[in-house]
Amino acid sequence: QVQVAESGGGLVQPGGSLSLSCAVSGRSSRDYTAGWFRQAPGKDREFVAARRYSDRSTSYADSVKGRFTISKDNSEDVIYLQMNSLQPEDTAVYYCAVGPRLIYSSFADGRRYTYWGQGTQVTVSS
Numbered sequence: 245q246v247q248v249a250e251s252g253g254g255l256v257q258p259g260g261s262l263s264l265s266c267a268v269s270g271r272s273s274r275d276y277t278a279g280w281f282r283q284a285p286g287k288d289r290e291f292v293a294a295r296r297y298s299d300r301s302t303s304y305a306d307s308v309k310g311r312f313t314i315s316k317d318n319s320e321d322v323i324y325l326q327m328n329s330l331q332p333e334d335t336a337v338y339y340c341a342v343g344p345r346l347i348y349s350s351f352a353d354g355r356r357y358t359y360w361g362q363g364t365q366v367t368v369s370s
Contacts, residue, residue, distance in 0.1 A: 246270040246359045250340045253364030260330050262366060266323040266340030268359075277346040278323040280314060281354055282336035282366075291352035292338070293325060296345060303351040307333075330368045337363040 252264040266278065279294035293304045293314040302314055313326040323340060341357035350356050 246342065248340050248342055248359045248361040250338060250361040250364040253338060253366045255367045255369065256330055257370050258331055258368055260368070261326070261328045262330065264325040264327065264338055264340075264364060264366070266325075266361060268321040268323065268340075268342055271321075271342075275345050277343050277351065277357075278314070278316070279341045279343070279351065279354070279357055280323075280325045280338060281341060282334075282338045283363075284336040287336075289339075289354060291354065294346075294351040295323065296348075296351070298345055301348060301351075303348065305352070327366070330366075332368050334366060335368050336366060338366050339363045 247269045249267045256262055275298050277296045280292040281289050282292050283289040291305050295302045295314045311329045315324045340361040342359045343357035346356055
């Protein structure tokens with residue numbers, strides 16, 4: 245059974261940084277797409293970033309472009325989300341999701357992802 249587990253959330257001040265980790269286990273195929281989504285109180289889940297293993301293609305939501313970076317460990321099935329210049333609007337529960345190899349236009353579609361983690365809370369506040 246595939247397991248997805250996020251970690252690294254916490255409380256940071258505006259302008260600060262956090263790095264989230266997503267450990268994926270239980271799957272032999274490395275040709276997959278990993279995505280990060282978030283959900284703030286009172287809001288719908290929204291796409292943050294995604295990365296395709298096969299060619300390292302990435303996609304970012306407009307709200308995080310230039311501030312967030314998604315990457316993968318070279319030897320482990322760990323996906324990272326480096327978050328810089330954090331603002332209060334970034335406060336949310338962040339979820340890691342894993343799905344099959346997706347075409348670029350589907351990266352932001354949460355319905356395409358098969359496995360989801362429990363989420364990790366990120367709070368940006370002074």
